[in-house]
Amino acid sequence: MRLSRFYLPVLKETPSDAQIVSHQLMLRAGMVRQQGAGIYAWLPLGFRVLKKIEQIVREEQDRAGAVEMLMPTIQPADLWRESGRYDAYGKEMLRIKDRADREMLFGPTNEEMITEIFRAGVRSYKDLPKMLYHIQWKFRDEIRPRFGVMRGREFLMKDTYSFDVDEAAARRSYNKMFVAYLRTFARMGLRSIPMRADTGPIGGDLSHEFIVLADTGESAVFCDRGLIDMESPGKDVDFEGDLQPIIDQFTSLYAATEEKHDAAEFETSVATGDRLEARGIEVGHIFFFGDKYSTAMKALVAGPEGKDVPVQMGSYGVGVSRLTGALIEAYHDDAGCKWPMAVAPFHVGLISLRPGDAATDKACAAIYDGLEAAGVEVLYDETRARPGEKFARMDLIGLPYQVVIGPRGLENDEIEVKRRADGERQTMQAEKVVEHIAAVVKAELRYS
Ligand code: 5CA
Numbered sequence: 319m320r321l322s323r324f325y326l327p328v329l330k331e332t333p334s335d336a337q338i339v340s341h342q343l344m345l346r347a348g349m350v351r352q353q354g355a356g357i358y359a360w361l362p363l364g365f366r367v368l369k370k371i372e373q374i375v376r377e378e379q380d381r382a383g384a385v386e387m388l389m390p391t392i393q394p395a396d397l398w399r400e401s402g403r404y405d406a407y408g409k410e411m412l413r414i415k416d417r418a419d420r421e422m423l424f425g426p427t428n429e430e431m432i433t434e435i436f437r438a439g440v441r442s443y444k445d446l447p448k449m450l451y452h453i454q455w456k457f458r459d460e461i462r463p464r465f466g467v468m469r470g471r472e473f474l475m476k477d478t479y480s481f482d483v484d485e486a487a488a489r490r491s492y493n494k495m496f497v498a499y500l501r502t503f504a505r506m507g508l509r510s511i512p513m514r515a516d517t518g519p520i521g522g523d524l525s526h527e528f529i530v531l532a533d534t535g536e537s538a539v540f541c542d543r544g545l546i547d548m549e550s551p552g553k554d555v556d557f558e559g560d561l562q563p564i565i566d567q568f569t570s571l572y573a574a575t576e577e578k579h580d581a582a583e584f585e586t587s588v589a590t591g592d593r594l595e596a597r598g599i600e601v602g603h604i605f606f607f608g609d610k611y612s613t614a615m616k617a618l619v620a621g622p623e624g625k626d627v628p629v630q631m632g633s634y635g636v637g638v639s640r641l642t643g644a645l646i647e648a649y650h651d652d653a654g655c656k657w658p659m660a661v662a663p664f665h666v667g668l669i670s671l672r673p674g675d676a677a678t679d680k681a682c683a684a685i686y687d688g689l690e691a692a693g694v695e696v697l698y699d700e701t702r703a704r705p706g707e708k709f710a711r712m713d714l715i716g717l718p719y720q721v722v723i724g725p726r727g728l729e730n731d732e733i734e735v736k737r738r739a740d741g742e743r744q745t746m747q748a749e750k751v752v753e754h755i756a757a758v759v760k761a762e763l764r765y766s
Pocket of ligand 1 (some may be wrong): 404426427428429458460467468469470471473476477478520600601602603604605633634635636637638640653
């Protein structure tokens with residue numbers, strides 16, 4: 319992508335209303351633009367990150383056996399009257415009327431709709447288990463939208479719903495999502511800690527929040543430090559096998575959000591030096607709520623004994639748009655973002671120090687074409703901006719590698735390659751650059 323064609327409206331000043339670094343950087347780097355309280359337009363750079371996150375979430379859902387679909391954002395109120403949540407949900411629900419005066423709403427979540435879809439098509443336990451998901455915009459009229467995309471009113475969520483014949487089977491579905499979540503966040507470079515959590519308006523009594531530790535996080539959390547170093551399950555994990563040992567390992571140490579925190583238990587079960595009281599960002603939340611919706615909405619299946627039973631359900635959410643902010647909180651410095659390769663908007667920034675100079679243009683074109691041919695995503699800054707401005711902009715948007723080409727270096731057949739993560743610089747011959755970059759990008763994209 320040529321920068322002159324792209325749309326990258328970077329800001330020089332830090333917007334005064336942005337309190338946390340991820341919000342500041344997302345605005346400064348031209349990733350999003352606010353359109354209303356808690357409502358953001360995703361500009362091309364931010365959109366690319368969002369799509370990368372979404373794709374990792376999707377791949378791990380598919381791997382765990384969930385099946386993708388897409389439900390609408392607008393839902394009829396009557397569906398929510400069936401479950402009893404239409405009144406219970408309160409002011410957080412955005413209620414709308416259409417031209418025929420029918421009551422509608424902008425979906426804050428999809429338990430009711432998926433239950434309606436399920437009951438229309440499944441009759442027997444023999445069709446179970448089923449796990450269905452979609453990645454769709456939600457609207458919650460939050461009292462205090464803040465921190466940019468971290469607590470938005472309109473936000474992108476991945477929500478999965480599981481359907482099982484009995485509680486033991488539902489537990490297996492829950493475990494699949496538990497493991498899928500550990501892997502999903504790890505692939506993005508985030509260490510998430512599953513914590514016992516409150517269920518709020520979704521309901522049920524078994525629930526975990528996946529928390530990424532960060533000083534700017536909205537949740538107060540309490541856990542055993544041992545959880546920080548626990549390795550997430552690898553690529554070879556068998557989702558059809560017994561996942562309980564993995565769940566047991568992650569739940570063996572104390573970890574709870576504020577609402578579920580038990581100070582006495584924390585003190586007796588965790589050694590003083592291992593007690594961690596911190597703040598964190600909730601990037602995912604999983605729930606098992608049994609027959610809460612299936613009984614109310616009559617989603618029954620014929621059980622093994624021939625009798626109809628309400629299906630056992632769970633729901634599992636990932637904050638896809640929130641993750642963009644969480645990732646910046648985890649990966650930045652004073653100069654800007656430092657994207658991990660897996661979620662970077664482009665893998666490499668190519669900076670021409672003297673566009674218009676024949677030798678520089680030629681060398682840039684060769685490397686740009688070579689990298690693209692090797693499947694590397696390049697943002698090519700061939701604009702007329704001053705070098706200082708180009709460097710600052712490239713640091714701000716935080717692509718993992720920068721390739722800097724100018725006439726002076728070319729005289730000695732030297733091209734500079736900078737790694738954004740630690741600022742390490744290397745000079746190399748022009749003919750080596752494509753091969754080198756393609757190799758490091760590939761290596762950093764490999765995950766276990
Ligand atoms: N139906 C369930 C699971 S699918 C559900 O709605 N769960 S939730 O309320 O916990 O939301 C799932 C995830 O969405 C949260 O873990 C969080 O990462 C994200 N999320 C929730 N509210 C917001 C918000 N206002 N802004 C950004 N992300 C949010």
